[in-house]
Structures are given as C-alpha cells and as structure tokens.
Amino acid sequence: MFAPVLRVEIIKQDQPRPCQANHEAILQEEFEVLESIFPDELEKLSDDAVRIRVEPEEPSTAHPLTLYLSVKYPPTYPDAIPELALEQIDEELGELREGEEEIVLEQLRNVAEESLGMAMTFSIASAAREALLGVVFERLKQEQEEEDRKTREYEEAEAKRTRGTPLTPDRFVDWRKGFMKELKAKREREEEERVRSMMPKEREEWKRKRDRLSGRQLFEQSATLATSDEGLYEEGAAEVDMSQYTREAREEERRRAEDEEERARRGLVGDESDGE
Template identity: 60%
Template sequence: MADFQAILDEEFEVLESIFPDELEKLGPTQVRIRVEPEEEVTGHPLCAALVVSYPPTYPDVIPDLALEETDVGELRDGEADAVVAQLNGVAEESLGMAMTFTLATAAREALSALIVARQVREKEEDDARTRAYEEAEAAKTKGTPVTRESYEKWRTAFLAELAARRTKDEEERVRSLPAKEREEVKRKIARPSGRQLFETSKVSATSDEALYEDGEAVDMSKYTREERDRARWGSEDEGRVKLDESDSE
C-alpha cells in the first residue's frame, strides 16, 4: 500500500506541474483533469473533465475512467462512452507504468476526433435535407409527360375556356355601350355572315336542278351549266309567249 501511495504521490506531483490549472485532486486516489480539444473549432465549443480513480494495484491494472461535462459545450448521447472506450484501449497498452498524462493527452485527441465526427454528421444531414428539398422542388416542376391524347384534351379545354372568356368580355362590352349602339351591335350579330350567304346561295343554285319535263323529274346534273341555262331561258320564253297570247285574246 505504501508503495502504491508513493507511486501516486509522485505521479500527482508531475501532473500538478503539467496541469497547474486543469488538475483537481478529489481525494488521495482520485483526480479530475479538465481537457479541451487540441484545436478550437468555431461553432463547436467543447470541454470535458476526465475523472481518474486509481485502484490499489495501479499501475498494473487500468484505473476507473469517466468523462464528465463542464460548463463549455455538451456531450451528446453515446459520446462519453465512446471516448472512455478509446481511453481504456490506451490504458491497456500502458499497464505497468504511470499513465495519467498519457490518458489526458489521448482524451484531448478523442475530443478533437469527436468534433470532426460531429461536423461530418452535420454535413451529411445538411446534404440530405438539401437533396430532399431539391427533389421536392423538381417534383413540383416536372409535371406529367405530355401525350397526344393529353395535349388534345388540354387544347379542347383551353379553347373552350378562351371562347367563353371572349364571349363574356364581349357581352360586358356591349352592356357598357349606349342603347342605340347596343341595338346596332345586335342587328349586326343577327345579320347573316358571308359564309351563311354563300351556303344559302349553294342551296338555291342546286334547288332548280331537279326540273320537271312532261310531268317527270329531270336530273339536270347530267347537263352542263350552259345547257341548264338554255333550258331555264327556254322555259321563261315559253311562259312569256303564253302570256302574250292570252293578252291578245
């Protein structure tokens, strides 16, 4: 026991010279050392306390280690256990000799690696959020592939909507006119269009092609236009002769 305490006292004396402000003796066999990452990282402040409890058979056995939070930064879930596991591995390699300084140095390195891991994880999360946002925006603008059927359906609906809107606009325009101008517009609308007149003339032109000869219908489509005109003029001359004879009687 005397040799164990002498070994500890000698180690504590060395530790106090190395960590004058960081070391705190909690008892004859327990110390707390404040450790910080090797390099400060902006946006990731972190400081922890390494608590070392020495068993009577130290340094031939690994001391009990714990990592506690301080007033700077927070240890996230599982981080303290991960650091302690690394330190236990370092202690295993240092059995048989004073190892507290080595453990404190390893703790600083572990905190630095922990912050790097945080940065990598945060970047991955940011990238995942960015991809999700970009995919969502792309889905909004991608729409449905256009086919001939979908285009025709859209075109029919669009033209119908356009015609309805024009009709509505025209009705509103007419309603805003003075009464006299409204009547004039109505007359123009009721007046047959050139196309309607053309269609009517076609019907009239073909209506006399079925003439009657001796009480039977004659298909005038078999004759040329000149022959049909001569036949029509002959009928008119015959009618005038009969009229003159009746007048002379």
Template identity: 45%
Template sequence: MTDYAEERRSELEVLESIFPNELTVLSDERISVRVEPEVQSERDPHTLNLLVTYTPTYPDEPPELELEVVEGEVSEEEEEFLLQGLRTTAEENLGMVMVYTLALQLKELIAEMLVKRKERIAREDEERYRREEEAVAAKKRGTPVTKESFAVWASKFESEFAEQRRRDEEERLRALPLKEREEAKRWAAKLTGRQLFEQGKVIDSDAAAFGEEGDVAVDISQYERREGAEDDEEDEVDEAAGRLRLADLSDDE
C-alpha cells in the same frame, strides 16, 4: 517488488507541474484533470474533467476512468466514444504511468468527436433537404387522373355545386318579403314550358315568359280535330258547287 504508491506520488508531482491550473487532487487515490480541445470553439466550447481513480496495482493495471462535462453538451453516445478511446489508450500503456498520456488523448478525442458531430449534422441536413425536395417534386407531379378518379371527382363536384346552389337559393328567398317569397315558391313549383309541351299543352309564349295568372292552355288533340273538321267542310262546299254546275247545264238543254 514494485512500489505502486511511490510511482503514484512521483507521477502526481509531474502532473502538478504540467497542469498547475487543470489538476485537482480529490484524494490519495483519485484526481481530476480539466481537458479541452486544442482549438476551442468560441460559439460552442467544450470542457471536460477526466476523473482518474488509481487501482491498487496501477500502472500494471489500468485506472478507473470517468468523464464529467464542465462546458458544452455531450450525448451518451459521444461520451461512450470518448471513454472507449481512453480505455484503449490505457491498455496500450500498461506498465507505465499514463495520466498525462490519457489527458492528451482526451484532447484529440474531443476534437474528433466534434468533427464527427458536424459530419452527422451535415448528413442529417442533406437527408432532410432531399426529403423536402422529393416532397415538392411529388406535389408538383400531382395525382395521376384516371377515368375512375375523374368520375368520382365529377360526381363530388356536381353534388357540391348543387348543394351550393340550393343554399344560395335559400338565402335569396330568406331575403325576400313574405309575399314575394311565397310567390317565388309557387312559381318554382310550376311546370316548365317543356314539361307542358310534353304533356300536350301549350301556353301563350308571352304569358309563359312572364308567368302571369290566367294563362290559356290549348289542347293540341282538339286543335288537330278542328283542323280535320275544317277540311271536311271544305270538301262539302266543293261537292255542293259541283252539283250546282250540273243543274245549270241541265236547264240549258
């Protein structure tokens, strides 16, 4: 019959000689071994305690294993990776004392964990860089212009431009004295030269240019009738002259 208590005592003596500074005996059934990777990073060091709780029939059954982070950061996912590796090693070494083997395995697992972390960070950086490059390329390409999108843009531009001109004009008017402001509003309400012409009225070009009061409006239709009347008067003069010549000829005979 196996004396499990004796096997634990014998293993503990060996562990104390191998790990004089790393081993801590917490109780008759529980010990702690401080473990760090073979090559420790000065900038990002990692140290963990391997907590081993002996089961009644250890080493014929695996011990209970826990991890305690002493230095560095270990995510839950990484901790599970380490424990899973330790459990696999424990199953492979059933029937033999295994704490020393588990401590060595933990050294390797920590190193592997850090390598995987660097690879993950590198992939994330590469993916982030790729997304940033795609965003820059998309920004350079811009949005394709269609007839519809251009019409929308042009309508918006004209509306904003007209609104800006209106605000500018309001600002300009507010800056004028009251009398000049009223005069400017009065002239702004007047018809343009084109509007006057289309209504059959023409104003003197100089007066239209300067917009002085007393502009003379000419009715084109009356002007046309006057021209017709002058033509009729010329015809009457010609007829009278003809009659005089005929009278002179009659006197000569």
C-alpha cells in the same frame, strides 16, 4: 553436533512493503510531472486520485464540450489501468449525450492498456482531448446529414409539385381543344371591341363584308391571326391583308365620308352630276 538456529525477521505492520513503496513513489513522481504540464487544469483529490479539466483540441462554439477527467489509481498502478470517469462541469461548457461517454471511455481504456507498466495519465488526458474532438466532429457530421436530408426532401417535393401530370397524346388533344376554344373566344372579344371603335359608316361596311364572308374567312379577318399562337397549330393558313383596317385607313375613310356628306349637303354632288 549443534541444532540449527532459525532466524525469524519480524516486519512491523506500519512499515510499507517494497511494492507499495514503489507504487507510491511512482505516483508521487507522476503527480509532480502532471502539475507542471497542467498547472491550471489538474486538481488532486487524494493521494490516489486526481481530475483534469479537458476539452477538444479544436474547441467548437457550436458544441462546447469541456469536462473533468477523473482518474483513480489502483494499488498496483502502473501495472493496472486506473478507474476513469468523465464528469460535467456546467451546462454552458457542454455535456456528453447518450452513448457518447462510453465511446470516449473505451478509447481511453485502450490507450491505458497500451501504456501498462509506465506512467500513463498524460497519455490518457491527451487521448481524451482527441476523443472529445471526435465527438464534436460526429455531431457536426450528423447535423450536416440531417440538413442534407431535409434539403433533398424539399427539392424532391418541389420537383414533384412542378413536374405536374405526364403528357400523353390524349391529354395533349384535350389541352389543344381547350386552348383553341379560349383563343377563339379571345379573338371574338377583340373583334367586338374593334367594331365598336369604328365610325358608323365603317361599321356598315364591315357588316356588308361580314355577310359576304364565310365563317372561315370571317375568323381569318382577325388581326391576331398573325400571332405565333395560331401558327403553332395551323399550317398553310391564308395571310389576310388587314391594312384597310389600320387607324390611318379608318381616318382616311372617315374624312372621305365627311367630305361627301358636306358636298351632298351643299348640293355639289348634284351639280357635278349635271355637268357631266
């Protein structure tokens, strides 16, 4: 009998393993597809790393947000998700705020997990655009909420300022006393001005009537009694005829007084008395 012969195959160190060759082929094919989809946005950094310029699906002038999405592929890609990072391009194109980057990357990792076993870079880049749009919307939402909060605070402050002190029966009584006092003082001033505008004889006649009137009657002589202010607080007040104190009546009284003075000066009054 012959002894079995052992055959040993020697694999050269520089010869790629089947899995490694498969990985490189898949990656090379994906790079070609990405270059056709992102001719201006894609930049190949090395044989296993690229970065893609991404922006929100609906860019906002108020919140520009264009970034680099960096993708570094592991040796077992696409059976393992790549390393992902977001990088600022410049200040004018915007940047992520505190907490926003981790939110976006978490969404991208979830998309990568769902795409294991197949080319996933395009899906990750598309998800990045959606995630950045969500960031912009969230910023706008927060700004609107802040604006609404300031508006509510302003309206509440204005309402409090204009609302004043709650009205109670005691406060109303105090206010009415003060109002009536001011109203009486106003009428007295108006009465003084009216008396000063009278002719001397009219003033004498007014003084005689004043002396004969009671305080209540004198107060009711004021023409302002007809206003709605007094009517709001006193019912059954007697209506006073003020027609005798109109401008026409005063003029008529003045002419009659002048005629009598002129007749007396000429002695006509005495002659008439003698004739009677």
